[in-house]
Amino acid sequence: MRTTVLLCAAAITLAGCQTPAPQSVLDSQRPPPSSVKREYVDALRGTIKPGNFVKAEISSVVLLDPEKQIYAYCTRTAERAYPDWSYIGLSLKQNVILGLSKNDYRCHDKRLRYYDFPELRNMKF
Incomplete structure (x- = not known):
């Protein structure tokens, strides 16, 4: 019985584990080009209140899938009402956003480089 409980606990713990990005992905890091920044700001325009962010950063762009030429990057923002970082991960192909996932x-990978993102902080309507 004790062994069964321990095995179940181990399985639950492992199921919750998520591996960090592979080093090969992180080795492909490049600063985000202005086209990526512009696309992101344009996608948010009209969906959020301008001036709401007190802090905004964008990560390096990494090559997520070399065969399909899919890239990925993250943004992290802090709002006046919610001062803790909020993360969004995005994937893109040919500078077009394919999908995103919150948090x-x-x-959160410490090896991922982030850059100031004033274009988002200072976004206008």
């Missing part, structure tokens, strides 16, 4: 665990 993507890969965005």
Whole structure:
């Protein structure tokens, strides 16, 4: 009985574990080009209140899938009402956003470089 409980606890613990991004992905880090920044700001325009962010950063762009030429990057923002970082992970192909995920665990990887993102902080309507 004790062994069964321990095995179940181990399985639950492992199921909750998420591996960090592979080093090969992180080795492909490049600063985000202005086209990526512009696309992101344009996608948010009209969906959030301008001036709401007190802090905004964008990560390096990494090559997520070399065969399909899919890239990924993250943004982290802090709002006046919510001062803790909020993370969004995005994937893109040919500078077009394919998908996004809120609080993507890969965005928390300490090896990922972040840059100031004044274009988002100073966004206008």
